[in-house]
Amino acid sequence: MADQTAASPTLARTPRGPRARLQGLVDSDLFHSFRSHPSAVFAAALLALLILTAVLAPVISPQDPYDLAALELWNSEIPPIWQAGGQWPYLLGTDVQGRDILSAILYGSRISLIIGFASVLLSLAIGLSLGLVAGYLGGWIDNVIMRVGDILLSMPFILIAILISAMAGAALPPALKDIMAAPILIFAIAVPSWVQYARTVRASAMVERKKEYVQAARLIRVRPWRIMLHHILPNTLTPIMVAATLSFGLAILAEATLSFLGVGMPPDQPSLGTLIRIGNEYLFSGLWWIVVFPAVQLCLIVLSVNMIGDWLRDALNPKLR
Template identity: 80%
Template structure:
């Protein structure tokens, strides 16, 4: 065999497939994110809030949930830039001697956890019921959608207050504080699953009539496998946008319930509880007790909504 007839060894090797990280970096979504300044700013702001909230025990001078660490002679101290302010209380203290910066960071952690967990729970319920309703149809679809219509006909906050009040009244006194967060998560998730279920149901009804689903049925593929592996991936785009936007709404709902006194207790304050407590002293000159938790809540919701708006535009094929 001549040298010219020899095949190079490298030509027989298959091409190297790029990694998932490389494919993600070169995707349209990544390019849209890099070219969207408001999305970058909102992501950086939300990341900063989340990092400082979950690292609060390392960077705050006080544990606001530890009642033994609260000193009454350090109460009502103004922010540090005020003439009467002093270190380490950068944002001042409340009427119990609780450091406002510590309380805001610890409260942000609770608000973020409750908001995220309630969205995940509502997402699981909505996806499951929406897939079942869209795939099977018939009386199952009618029952699920009529329950959703009943929930939509009632105000969101009224349902959440009703669930929270019933659950709290049914618990022993010692468990009310311990189970306050799970009760809030459940109360926010129950009226929120309907939007996900309706969105998934509409997509599932379309996908269930396509040929690949009929072919899967003919070869005796189980319904749950068809729903999870074939129908669900085609429904995720609108669900991702709805979940992102509802994350901000869930945090606001938690703050509203806590502000109304049916959320987190005063010894485990979230941002809503801190705003409720500070609102009582707003006109007595202690403005910092309510202003800084309110600013933190606004920053969280604003950043989440900005990310949701970008994601909605980036995943909309009509805007590409």
């Protein structure tokens, strides 16, 4: 009895709540792997800086590139500040309309990041749902879902996205084209992207549904959707996390490609792809900074995302532990 009484205060002082979960995260193998991986730390810091500057664009940017009243034509074609003719506060120069390049990059990064993140979430939701249903139920449902996925995989990704963007743009009235440009882009990128998630989840679900814990859940008459969500899905998330991280960079590149081809964001709502398309017209006229700096920003975002995805793939691979 005395031993139990002496042990009870110790049990009562066991840390719980958010602080304990945070401490558990810090002590986890994944966080230790992250700290011991210099390229992952560098990529995470770089990505955090790029996202933070994009979020704070209205505060730190010298100009609002969307405000036509703030554009001054006599300040057009100013070179970067370290070149002859550079002016403060236009650190990276201006374009032919007097738009500050740094401000346009910060605002354009926000659009590119939002579209990339939203398209990954949408494709992830579609792929997880269809993959779970196909892997758990099987039969003709599995055949129909996988054959649709095979058809999408047999067509070039960018061609499907262009077709969806063009058809949606033609179906909308002119007044709604610019307003719906971002949702159309998100949908166009997500539609051909869900197949990889569905195939990954389907393969894992087909393995998990034969295990004893799933059979036990069936015996006690647990609903199928509950088995899929609460039992099978958590055991399929490891490869999905890696795929989603790498797909984030691909989604940003896809948005930039569509905008560069003229079926993405309009010029009055420039993303990084739109800025590159506009600047490409003046590349050989000496105004190199209009296209180079947005392209460098796009490369930094995609590079940092891919480096984090590579680390995550190695950290979650049990064969490399």
